[in-house]
Amino acid sequence: MAAPRDSDSPHELDFALAAKLLDAQPFTRLVGARLTEFGDGAATIEVDIRPELHQQNGFLHGGVLSYAADNALTFAGGAVLGAAVLTGGFSIQYVRPSTGRILIARAQVMHGGRRQAVVRCDLSTADEEGTEKLCALAQGTILSVTQG
Numbered sequence: 001m002a003a004p005r006d007s008d009s010p011h012e013l014d015f016a017l018a019a020k021l022l023d024a025q026p027f028t029r030l031v032g033a034r035l036t037e038f039g040d041g042a043a044t045i046e047v048d049i050r051p052e053l054h055q056q057n058g059f060l061h062g063g064v065l066s067y068a069a070d071n072a073l074t075f076a077g078g079a080v081l082g083a084a085v086l087t088g089g090f091s092i093q094y095v096r097p098s099t100g101r102i103l104i105a106r107a108q109v110m111h112g113g114r115r116q117a118v119v120r121c122d123l124s125t126a127d128e129e130g131t132e133k134l135c136a137l138a139q140g141t142i143l144s145v146t147q148g
Contacts, residue, residue, distance in 0.1 A: 013083045015039065018075055021083065031067060035075065041109035041117075043075035046102055049125065060098035060125070060135075068105035069121045069138035076107035077117040077142025088116065090140025092123075098135040100125030107138075117142045 019035045022028050022045070031053065037044035045068050047053070055061040069092050078085045107121040123136040 013078055017083070018043070018078065022071065022075065025071075027067065028071070031064060033068065033071065037106075038075060039079055041076060041080045041112060043072050043079060043107050045072045045075070045105045047105075049098070049101055049103055057097070058099075060103060062092075062094060064103065065094065065098060065105075065123050065136050066092055066138075068103055069107075069123055069136065070140070072105035072107035072121045073119045073138060073140040074142055076109050076119045076121075077112075077140075080109050080112040080117050081115075081142065081144040082146065084144060084146045085142050086145055088141040088143040090138055092136055092138040094136045096133065096135050098123075098125050100127045100133065102126045103135075104132065110139075115144045 015038045018038045022035045033045050033047045036046050049060050053064050070087055073090055074087050104124045105121055107119050109117045109119050111118045119140055119142055121138040124132040124134050126132045
């Protein structure tokens with residue numbers, strides 16, 4: 001995420017601004033990710049699964065899952081802490097190979113303070129019928145980088 005302008009309060013982050021901040025990342029545009037939900041300490045990022053994002057065995061590459069987790073965690077944290085946040089660190093556990101039509105990364109703040117938030121992210125894939133399968137879990141710490 002980017003730091004808010006001087007005229008912005010750190011908590012003035014709505015869906016439109018959050019979506020604009022995500023789209024400002026060149027890698028986001030390369031992967032084709034989009035923000036589909038944002039607010040109340042939560043964020044959801046979706047990526048259409050296409051062959052260019054697969055690894056050698058035909059599954060979605062773990063780097064794409066990590067990218068989606070990192071951004072969903074950070075945006076969920078930003079929903080609580082404001083736009084000026086960075087990922088302090090996160091871990092991810094892959095629970096099954098990722099196949100399907102869409103990757104869905106749903107993050108929720110589990111604990112938020114003034115300067116940091118602990119966030120969990122469930123990563124699922126959805127098939128053509130919309131049936132979801134959990135493929136990874138992530139947890140991270142999101143840090144406020146505002147001065148003061």
